[in-house]
Amino acid sequence: MISAEVRPGRAAALARVPAFWVVAALLLAGAVRMTLITARFATAYPIATVTAVLLFALLAVPFWWVVRELDFLEREPIELLVLAFAWGALVATSVSIPAGTAGENLIAKLGSPQLAAGWGAALAGPAVEEIAKTLGVVVIVLIARPQINSVLDGVVYGAMVGLGFQIAEDIVFAVGAVALAGQGDQIQPVIATFLLRGFVSGVWSHTLFGALAGAGIGYLVVRRDRRPARRIGVAVLAWLGAWASHALWNSPLLIDGLGNGALALLAVLVLKGLPPLLLILWLVRRAHDREAEYYVGHLATLRDPELITESEMRVLGSGSARASARRLAGESAGRAGRHAVRRLQRAQARLAVELSRASSSERHTTCEHIRVQRRVLRGLGHPEAIAGPRSWRHTASTIVTTVVAIAVLWVALSALGGA
Amino acid sequence: MARITGRELKDLVGTFGVVATLAGLAFGLPAVDRAFSAERPLRSGIPVDVGAGVTVVPPSGATLDVTGTRPGDTMGSALFRLGAVQYRIAVRPFDGNLDTAATRLRQRITGTPGYQVTGSQLAVGTIGGLDGLQGGYTAPGRGGRYAVFVGDGLTIEVIISGNDLDLGRTLPQIEASTRTLRVDGTAR
Structure with a gap:
């Protein structure tokens, strides 16, 4: 179910929400804390710190793009995405540093130092970090409730909080590795950390765990047709799933079980990381399909092929079909055709969201924008944004990309001493 | 409004x-x-696991600070306290030689603002046959000793810190403890 009310959350509107200023104060406090940490690093290891910030900032770009594209139909406002990212990078990290240390110390004190050495990172870290990150999605709900209108929105905001956390943590780990190496202001430990935490374990890290916990918050907020106990239960279950995935990833399980080669390391990564990855992919797919069905349903009521045809409705609900339609337009009408289809799809998605609102002053403008793109496409001899048949070139490109990704992973594992 | x-x-x-x-x-x-409380009493003369198969007999009267003790399978650390003096041992995998290990430890010490290495390094050894180097350092309000040993694919770093008075009283006991460092390799 998708809640009916959708309202654009512009920065000025956020500033009128009293709760926003409490969140802003938290972000400021987190920014001061993280700036002090970074400044200390930058004083001792300036080149390594700048390299770490640049490398991991670059790594954040594709992650950001993928997370943002998850919800093509009802895109989240950029200011809320930035807020979610900043929460992860500034607030959740600032809180997790002392709390995680205290948690591990308590395990050592109440259990034993051996238990803390083996399981401290698996028990204390996930508990503290997943709470701090999930609160980022909670504050988005508190300051911009109308923006959370599907489970997918919770996934997007949760993943964005996780991404912010992941990037900040990676930078701290990278410069920490430089300090530990004791070789001065060198960038080799930064590169090694980038390979390990960026390429090897980047896919199944905080972004994934955050997405899972965010899905639970999304369900809690949106599924008002369900009993409160069930909604709370699902949110708790999702958080526990995020915690368990994180704990499994940090756990010493399988560390020595499969040997020391690159293949063994790859197997461990897959065994520990794949289950949560598949779970969240399934969840995203399900939430995406549900949302697509809802919005495309609104477009179907228009019965205006000038705005959207039957074939385009089928295309709009699927990410791969949208990409296929853009490729087909590119093949038949060149770059201009591809761009026109992209603009048409975006406008159609915007119109679907506007139709779902009780009232929208921008509907007329959006319809006009669609008609303009339709005229452009007609002029290019490609009047309809339909998906093309699967070409051998696309299949070959997918295979090559997969092979390159595995090769990069293999090289990274080997460079880190796996082979 | x-x-x-x-x-x-x-x-x-x-x-x-x-x-x-x-x-x-x-x-x-x-x-x-x-x-x-983080401090745990220790039985006199009984070796303590530092991690990665490394053990040490702590000085008599020392307590174990569990917040600085993490005896893992491939790396680890132990933190002992003798009054105000801290005696910290850290073990990590290492594939270099003793000079490299000592240089890295010195760089890490001097990388902390206000910390300076003093004097020259001396060769030291353990009863179990590990070769090492030791030296001294000063820091605002405190000073200390460092020592580093290399063996069996590991580096064992020892950092002792406290004020001059306490150090003068406890250093002989700690140095005797350092000589009991042993790698049995069983944990790895």
Whole structure:
């Protein structure tokens, strides 16, 4: 179910929400804390710190793009995405540093130092970090409730909080590795950390765990047709799933079980990381399909092929079909055709969201924008944004990309001493 | 000034709930941690596991600080306290030689603002046959010794810190303890 009310959350509107200023104060406090940490690093290891910030900032770009594209139909406002990212990078990290240390110390004190050495990172870290990150999605709900209108929105905001956390943590780990190496202001430990935490374990890290916990918050907020106990239960279950995935990833399980080669390391990564990855992919797919069905349903009521045809409705609900339609337009009408289809799809998605609102002053403008793109496409001899048949070139490109990704992973594992 | 609506007030209260939870994590949990003692008594003459198969017999009268002790399978650390003196041992995988290990440890010490290495290094050894190097350092309000040993694919770093008076009293005991460092390799 998708809640009916959708309202654009512009920065000025956020500033009128009293709760926003409490969140802003938290972000400021987190920014001061993280700036002090970074400044200390930058004083001792300036080149390594700048390299770490640049490398991991670059790594954040594709992650950001993928997370943002998850919800093509009802895109989240950029200011809320930035807020979610900043929460992860500034607030959740600032809180997790002392709390995680205290948690591990308590395990050592109440259990034993051996238990803390083996399981401290698996028990204390996930508990503290997943709470701090999930609160980022909670504050988005508190300051911009109308923006959370599907489970997918919770996934997007949760993943964005996780991404912010992941990037900040990676930078701290990278410069920490430089300090530990004791070789001065060198960038080799930064590169090694980038390979390990960026390429090897980047896919199944905080972004994934955050997405899972965010899905639970999304369900809690949106599924008002369900009993409160069930909604709370699902949110708790999702958080526990995020915690368990994180704990499994940090756990010493399988560390020595499969040997020391690159293949063994790859197997461990897959065994520990794949289950949560598949779970969240399934969840995203399900939430995406549900949302697509809802919005495309609104477009179907228009019965205006000038705005959207039957074939385009089928295309709009699927990410791969949208990409296929853009490729087909590119093949038949060149770059201009591809761009026109992209603009048409975006406008159609915007119109679907506007139709779902009780009232929208921008509907007329959006319809006009669609008609303009339709005229452009007609002029290019490609009047309809339909998906093309699967070409051998696309299949070959997918295979090559997969092979390159595995090769990069293999090289990274080997460079880190796996082979 | 615009009035706060009931919904906004509810959200504001919710946000303060978030603040309270964060405060609980950032300040409450460390406060609970501090409420429990970190020091554990040690039996005299019994070796303590540092990690990665390395053991040491702690000085008589020392206590083990469990917050600085993490005996893992491939790396680890142990922190002992003799009054105000800290005696810290860290073990990590290492594939270089003793000079490289000593250079790296010295760089890490001098990388901390205000820390300076003093004097020259001396060769030291353990009863179990590990070769090492040791030296001294000073820091604002305290000073200390460092030592580093290499063997069996590991580097064992020892850092002793305290004020001059306490160090003068405890160093002989700690140096005797350092000589009991042993790698049995069983943990790896």
